[in-house]
Amino acid sequence: MGNEQEVDSPGEQDVDADPARGRISASLSSSVKTRLSCIRFLFVSTLFRLYLDVVRKKEEGSMNEGKAGGGVKGGCFWDATQTISQSWYWNNVLKMKDLLLRTAGSPDQAIQLLQACTSHGKYDTSAMYDVIRVRGAPVDWSPLVFNAGCHPKHSFIGMLVFQNGLPTVDRLISRGLYLVNRCALCEGCSEDILHLFFACPYSRTVLMDIANWAHFSVTSVLLEAVLQGFISTRRSGKQRASLMALLYFLWKERNNRIFRGIQSSPETLCIVIKKVVNLRLYGL
Incomplete structure (x- = not known):
């Protein structure tokens, strides 16, 4: 569908296309290593x-x-x-x-x-x-990220989001790269993990649409508050899969714009997310 074509993997795409490959790989959390x-x-x-x-x-x-x-x-x-x-x-x-x-x-x-x-x-x-295996301290978001309803690559990106392990612009700058800190989705604010996924107007539009479709609410732009809202109440497989798919495709959209010059509208991205979640859960 033109601008909505799939990209192999957000993680692989980002590392291969970024000239600071070594520094980006260093941003992986110790648990991933x-x-x-x-x-x-x-x-x-x-x-x-x-x-x-x-x-x-x-x-x-x-x-x-x-x-x-x-x-x-x-x-x-x-x-x-x-x-x-x-x-x-x-x-x-x-x-x-x-x-x-x-x-x-x-x-x-x-x-x-x-x-x-x-x-x-x-x-x-x-x-x-x-x-x-090294057993670290238990994390309360593990059942949300790692469950049968979520695609493994969605869970991987979700884990990095909750650990602040993605190579966002603010983290790359903190590692010594000379970059312009500007969000690739709205092009109006600085990019960090909270803005990219929960505060950016583009992301917020997609988030509200998916939240209404999957019947959950996100009232805060703080990562801890979003996590607590999901963990404090029992969530269906559809709700958990929808949140993980949302994070995955927002990161993918961000990478598509930076490295491939491809853009998708919020409406198109919502259609893709819903289709992927339905296919994963129900085979539809």
Whole structure:
């Protein structure tokens, strides 16, 4: 539909098009970085588990006992170190080994940890993730952002909004970039997280339309007040999905205007949001 064409991902689009790519990536919250580290850890842990299984069969348990050999020529596996001459695969296995030792404390306890993450004779990555993941303080907005009714990419942007983790102009300026702080949606005010999503006249028009359609109200432009209003009362799947989709498409509209020169009217954006929410919830 001309100006309403989809863009792959607001997060990817913003990073690829912005010349300050490194600085924008630094704006991700520590919790997001932790999630990415855990994903890489799970991948390497799977390789390591496979290696343990092979060695256990070939060496008849010598690794479990920490004896010489253990799949490493001339020494003990648990004492092996990484070198640049070794393969990427092997160095990642050794990284996994070092991380397990730091977590468990000893080779015997590391083996017990891996064995505890085995279900029906197979390695269970979800069990390993539950063991190694860093548990932060619970946040009351988690049920609002992460639920079956919300598309994952909508939830991701919603999480960054509530953590003030999006690379808005005010945050980029605070990191040393020389930019003109002007909202891309209304072109009349400075851009920050509160203005962009709740105070901007463009965003406010879309917000009121979606609120009437999904039967919820937003009376404040303060992020804490909006969150409290949603959390304090029980919300339907449609209301939660609508808010997350609203945040996602407002951020996408902002990026489209800055990086692609494409604009959509508030009415068009509302139609897109309603269509996406209905498709997600009801398949309509």
